[in-house]
Amino acid sequence: MDDLYRELIIDRYQNPRFSGTLDPHTHSYEDDNPVCGDHIRIDLRVDDKDIVTEAKFTGEGCSISQASADLLMEKITGMPVAEVRALAKQDILDLLGIELGPVRLKCALLSLKVLKGGVYGLDEVMSLDELAES
Amino acid sequence: MAETHTMDIKRIRADFPVLDVEVKPGVKLVYLDSGATSQKPVQVIERMNQYYRAENANIHRGVHKLAEQATEDYEGARGKVAKFINAAKAKEIVFTRNATEAVNLVAFTWGRANLQAGDVVVLTEMEHHANLVPWQMLAAERGIRLEFIPVTEEGVLDMSALPGLMELKPKLVSFTAMSNVLGTITPIAEIVKAAHAAGALAMVDGAQSVPHLPTDVRALDIDFLVFSSHKMLGPTGLGVLYGKEALLEAMPPFMGGGDMIKRVKLREFSTAGVPHKFEAGTPAIAEVIGLGAAVDYLNEIGMEAIAAHDRELTAYALERLEEVPGVWIFGPGIEHKSSNASFTLKGAHPHDVAEILNRHGVATRAGHHCAMPVHEKFSVPATTRASFYLYNTKEEIDTLVEALYQVKEIFK
Numbered sequence: 290m291d292d293l294y295r296e297l298i299i300d301r302y303q304n305p306r307f308s309g310t311l312d313p314h315t316h317s318y319e320d321d322n323p324v325c326g327d328h329i330r331i332d333l334r335v336d337d338k339d340i341v342t343e344a345k346f347t348g349e350g351c352s353i354s355q356a357s358a359d360l361l362m363e364k365i366t367g368m369p370v371a372e373v374r375a376l377a378k379q380d381i382l383d384l385l386g387i388e389l390g391p392v393r394l395k396c397a398l399l400s401l402k403v404l405k406g407g408v409y410g411l412d413e414v415m416s417l418d419e420l421a422e423s
Numbered sequence: 424m425a426e427t428h429t430m431d432i433k434r435i436r437a438d439f440p441v442l443d444v445e446v447k448p449g450v451k452l453v454y455l456d457s458g459a460t461s462q463k464p465v466q467v468i469e470r471m472n473q474y475y476r477a478e479n480a481n482i483h484r485g486v487h488k489l490a491e492q493a494t495e496d497y498e499g500a501r502g503k504v505a506k507f508i509n510a511a512k513a514k515e516i517v518f519t520r521n522a523t524e525a526v527n528l529v530a531f532t533w534g535r536a537n538l539q540a541g542d543v544v545v546l547t548e549m550e551h552h553a554n555l556v557p558w559q560m561l562a563a564e565r566g567i568r569l570e571f572i573p574v575t576e577e578g579v580l581d582m583s584a585l586p587g588l589m590e591l592k593p594k595l596v597s598f599t600a601m602s603n604v605l606g607t608i609t610p611i612a613e614i615v616k617a618a619h620a621a622g623a624l625a626m627v628d629g630a631q632s633v634p635h636l637p638t639d640v641r642a643l644d645i646d647f648l649v650f651s652s653h654k655m656l657g658p659t660g661l662g663v664l665y666g667k668e669a670l671l672e673a674m675p676p677f678m679g680g681g682d683m684i685k686r687v688k689l690r691e692f693s694t695a696g697v698p699h700k701f702e703a704g705t706p707a708i709a710e711v712i713g714l715g716a717a718v719d720y721l722n723e724i725g726m727e728a729i730a731a732h733d734r735e736l737t738a739y740a741l742e743r744l745e746e747v748p749g750v751w752i753f754g755p756g757i758e759h760k761s762s763n764a765s766f767t768l769k770g771a772h773p774h775d776v777a778e779i780l781n782r783h784g785v786a787t788r789a790g791h792h793c794a795m796p797v798h799e800k801f802s803v804p805a806t807t808r809a810s811f812y813l814y815n816t817k818e819e820i821d822t823l824v825e826a827l828y829q830v831k832e833i834f835k
């Protein structure tokens with residue numbers, strides 16, 4: 290079977306475990322991939338020990354962008370914010386377990402970009418291009 | 424125009440070297456993305472090579488042999504393009520960088536000279552961003568008012584809205600002749616007539632129509648027409664603005680520099696006549712000559728024959744796509760469209776569809792195709808578009824459909 294469309298990705302795309310919104314939340318941020326119009330919003334609850342207790346996403350996009358968002362929400366649940374901040378491109382690729390060309394890499398990294406926007410605040414957000422280079 | 428050629432597809436395909444490319448070993452390219460850019464025949468590629476190999480010189484500024492020949496070939500191509508759309512004079516053809524720049528030229532020069540706050544410009548809801556954003560920029564700068572001919576559920580222009588819009592006494596009606604998303608062919612003559620009756624100029628975005636349908640700017644009484652070389656077998660980096668001579672004469676220049684002037688003093692200049700007034704600096708000489716070769720090629724096949732072929736392929740594609748469960752096709756039926764089919768497949772995002780089609784060699788485009796508002800209208804963020812041209816075959820559409828079943832298999 291096709292590597293890019295391995296079972297894990299199709300399964301997470303069709304049956305996401307972490308889709309939805311959180312109300313109330315401590316952090317919420319959303320953004321698009323301007324090239325393809327994919328859209329992701331992430332809501333977080335971070336407790337007073339700076340640990341992500343809950344994470345949810347909603348969005349519109351291809352299997353790669355949606356599956357990577359779902360896997361990322363799973364990974365950061367229970368994670369200290371300091372560790373969330375340190376997440377990088379390779380962590381997403383490890384979650385997906387596939388190699389990606391430059392176009393689909395940006396699909397995969399959209400959720401990380403949104404997550405970083407949420408936890409850092411707007412000013413320090415990296416662009417998708419910068420993330421792809423990171 | 425009375426071409427009665429029938430097309431020899433095999434011979435045509437042999438003229439397009441890229442069609443022999445294998446996207447991976449054993450998988451031939453099935454190029455269904457001519458709406459984005461067409462492939463180029465050897466006749467165009469070789470003509471441009473020939474210019475660079477044996478004829479390269481700048482134009483309008485040398486008396487040596489090559490400079491004279493380059494000037495003659497460049498201006499000769501202008502004449503070919505004029506004839507191709509039945510313009511009255513070669514000087515009504517202005518070369519730009521692409522169709523987008525041609526729209527911007529009109530917005531920047533004619534628009535700024537003629538539009539004041541409150542003036543109405545009528546567009547349609549199915550415009551490419553190229554015929555939307557330049558007017559939005561002018562609206563922000565000048566306070567002009569934009570109004571839109573609506574698109575119906577079926578994907579055609581709602582012509583019943585036209586009389587009401589014309590009562591607003593617009594200064595310009597600017598609209599696409601063929602939607603790059605829906606494939607819709609719009610009633611050009613009817614809109615131009617209504618615009619003129621209301622005292623407005625009529626500008627047509629022919630980026631999709633000029634490559635696929637015969638164009639006659641005089642019969643249609645079009646004031647401005649824009650199109651791109653690269654979608655009609657010519658090279659990239661080149662677009663065309665057609666404008667009626669009197670309109671072009673009255674417009675201020677676009678960019679300033681060499682070639683667009685008559686005289687320059689330290690603190691003032693006077694402009695050259697049309698079309699040179701709008702062609703500042705060294706133009707895309709090789710590309711213009713290449714476009715001339717593309718026009719020769721299209722003429723030899725015959726635009727009537729090409730239009731009939733594209734329509735037949737589109738009809739076949741619609742028929743075959745409709746058979747696929749879960750496929751939703753956008754835009755009207757074949758009686759109002761040609762050259763492309765945009766669709767969604769239930770359960771699979773357009774990017775995934777295009778990616779899997781690509782594994783079968785089938786090149787399509789996924790996304791909003793630079794027409795976000797029309798996607799919003801139909802409540803989808805993106806579609807997959809297959810677009811067709813003179814070198815495509817029914818077998819290639821069969822390959823597309825077979826590959827779509829593979830997509831369904833993955834996303835079942």
Ligand SMILES: Cc1ncc(COP(=O)(O)O)c(C=O)c1O
Nearest residue numbers: 521522523551553603630631651
């Ligand atoms: C209908 C339409 N208008 C305008 C354009 C812009 O053409 P270009 O990108 O060559 O300027 C396109 C090309 O995609 C188009 O399809």
